[in-house]
Amino acid sequence: MKPARFRYLRAASVNDALQALAENPDAQILAGGQSLIAMMNLRLVKPACLIDINRISNIGYIDEDGDGVAIGALARHNDVKHSPLIRERCPLLTEAYESIAHHTVRNRGTLGGNLCHADPSSETPAVMVATGATLMLQSLRGQREVGAEDFFLGTYETARRQDEMLTEIRLPGRRTDGWAFAEISNRHGDFAIAVIATTLRIEDGRCEAARVVASGVGEHAARLEPAEEALIGGPIDDARLDAAAAAAAGAVDPHSDSHADAAYRRDAIAALTRRTVRRAAARCD
Amino acid sequence: MAGVSVTFTVNGREVTATVDPRTLLVHFLREHLKLTGTHIGCDTSQCGACTVHLDGRPAKSCALLAVQLEGAEVTTIEGVAGPDGMHPMQAAFKEHHGLQCGFCTPGMVMMGIDIANRHEAPDEATIRRELEGNLCRCTGYHNIVASIAAGASSMRG
Ligand SMILES: Cc1cc2nc3c(=O)[nH]c(=O)nc-3n(C[C@H](O)[C@H](O)[C@H](O)COP(=O)(O)OP(=O)(O)OC[C@H]3O[C@@H](n4cnc5c(N)ncnc54)[C@H](O)[C@@H]3O)c2cc1C
Ligand code: FES
Ligand code: FES
Numbered sequence: 001m002k003p004a005r006f007r008y009l010r011a012a013s014v015n016d017a018l019q020a021l022a023e024n025p026d027a028q029i030l031a032g033g034q035s036l037i038a039m040m041n042l043r044l045v046k047p048a049c050l051i052d053i054n055r056i057s058n059i060g061y062i063d064e065d066g067d068g069v070a071i072g073a074l075a076r077h078n079d080v081k082h083s084p085l086i087r088e089r090c091p092l093l094t095e096a097y098e099s100i101a102h103h104t105v106r107n108r109g110t111l112g113g114n115l116c117h118a119d120p121s122s123e124t125p126a127v128m129v130a131t132g133a134t135l136m137l138q139s140l141r142g143q144r145e146v147g148a149e150d151f152f153l154g155t156y157e158t159a160r161r162q163d164e165m166l167t168e169i170r171l172p173g174r175r176t177d178g179w180a181f182a183e184i185s186n187r188h189g190d191f192a193i194a195v196i197a198t199t200l201r202i203e204d205g206r207c208e209a210a211r212v213v214a215s216g217v218g219e220h221a222a223r224l225e226p227a228e229e230a231l232i233g234g235p236i237d238d239a240r241l242d243a244a245a246a247a248a249a250g251a252v253d254p255h256s257d258s259h260a261d262a263a264y265r266r267d268a269i270a271a272l273t274r275r276t277v278r279r280a281a282a283r284c285d
Numbered sequence: 286m287a288g289v290s291v292t293f294t295v296n297g298r299e300v301t302a303t304v305d306p307r308t309l310l311v312h313f314l315r316e317h318l319k320l321t322g323t324h325i326g327c328d329t330s331q332c333g334a335c336t337v338h339l340d341g342r343p344a345k346s347c348a349l350l351a352v353q354l355e356g357a358e359v360t361t362i363e364g365v366a367g368p369d370g371m372h373p374m375q376a377a378f379k380e381h382h383g384l385q386c387g388f389c390t391p392g393m394v395m396m397g398i399d400i401a402n403r404h405e406a407p408d409e410a411t412i413r414r415e416l417e418g419n420l421c422r423c424t425g426y427h428n429i430v431a432s433i434a435a436g437a438s439s440m441r442g
Contacts, residue, residue, distance in 0.1 A: 001305065001307050001308070001312075001330075002307070002309060002312075002328055003307040005305075005307060006306060007306070008289055008305060008306035008350070008352050010352075010355075030350075030353075033348045033349065033350075033353075034330055034345075037309075037330070037348040037349070037350070038328075038329035038330050038331075038347075038348060040307075041309070041328045041329055041347065046347045050306070050350075052350075052352075052353060054353060055355075093304055093363060101418075102415075102417035102418035103343070103399075103415060103417075103418060104333065104336060104344060104345055104396070104418045105345070105418060107342050107343060107344060108344055108345075108349075110349065187417075188414070188417060189417045189418075229370070239294060249393075
């Protein structure tokens with residue numbers, strides 16, 4: 001047997017799952033299992049109880065929500081990747097999915113599980129922060145909304161409390177914004193060495209708002225505010241691109257590992273900032 | 286540990302068993318049903334050797350618990366051949382030398398069938414992209430890609 005022993009609970013409804021979470025402080029939710037079961041097989045994690053949410057009906061939706069999109073906890077990666085609604089209203093996420101995992105993993109893995117897992121090299125947290133997404137957390141105590149910027153706290157660490165389930169991801173509608181995603185990874189579909197997700201608003205040739213969000217170079221996805229400040233207030237010209245790329249590289253303090261050293265990651269962040277800002281600006285027209 | 290009863294279909298045959306919840310589907314197939322065609326390469330959802338079809342779509346059987354499968358339909362490599370012999374995708378692997386040691390092959394064939402189901406006349410670039418989740422340490426992929434292209438074409442008849 002690969003995983004350590006656990007009790008298995010199959011939730012029939014969200015309420016069932018919340019009840020089980022409240023009663024079992026040592027429990028973990030099982031969604032697609034693409035991170036959790038692998039970690040259990042390696043015995044990196046040994047939850048005493050698993051709450052399987054895969055049989056809860058009606059939580060795999062991807063629906064209109066005002067001018068944005070509401071995504072249920074069980075929407076699988078491939079459903080999100082191929083959703084015409086998301087392509088129309090949050091194309092940054094569709095573009096990011098070109099770099100996320102491979103078909104078989106995306107058949108099972110969920111966006112919600114991916115966000116709760118909070119791998120520091122994951123692409124989706126950067127997209128959530130860049131678009132200003134909101135995460136809905138529910139427990140028997142009630143429901144609360146947490147902005148993506150406040151959700152990711154560290155490596156595999158989020159603002160979700162033990163008795164809470166992530167029930168919905170809300171993406172705001174931002175159709176007029178420019179957007180672009182780019183990453184460097186060892187192999188297509190692997191976790192990233194460095195990621196930048198950028199959103200821009202340009203009015204009358206002047207950059208009015210910018211989010212430049214990095215992943216893979218810190219404990220969690222985070223905005224690079226000095227790069228954003230370098231972009232705001234004028235046209236996206238070569239001088240602003242240079243300034244933003246330099247500011248982005250200066251704003252990260254990356255680690256070295258067997259995939260890339262810190263200097264490489266810093267250079268990658270500068271290059272990806274330049275690439276995404278240029279592409280996002282072109283899309284604002 | 287109290288066993289949990291589960292009933293699902295494997296290669297068209299209904300199976301009911303009481304399993305320890307931590308039994309992975311791949312172990313259930315290999316050790317309880319003796320269907321040893323499904324291989325274990327990494328058991329961390331990386332290599333694709335354990336690929337089966339779950340309700341018609343490819344899934345890594347090392348990242349599924351047998352207890353999760355209540356009511357599901359699973360097809361393994363043992364279930365793809367017809368009464369007249371090999372599945373066209375299996376025949377294509379044989380014809381085009383799509384294997385050396387054969388360890389990755391069951392997963393490659395299951396993925397190849399899925400690629401053919403989703404793409405009409407998949408080209409080399411498509412096949413290589415779709416194979417990102419299936420690792421082979423022997424062949425260098427060239428003949429696997431050729432086998433899947435040929436298998437897809439004979440599946441369309
Ligand atoms: C080969 C391979 C390549 C991959 N490549 C990438 C990649 O390029 N980029 C990337 O980002 N990811 C990648 N992944 C990880 C993949 O995206 C996983 O699907 C994802 O990280 C977890 O989603 P899941 O639904 O499988 O969650 P699970 O594995 O079931 O759960 C993950 C964690 O989240 C918790 N959880 C799940 N759902 C909820 C919920 N609704 N509420 C509260 N807690 C919950 C679980 O308890 C667990 O702690 C890869 C995985 C593999 C195997
Ligand atoms: S054994 Fe399942 S993917 Fe490697
Ligand atoms: S034929 Fe040996 S691993 Fe692929």
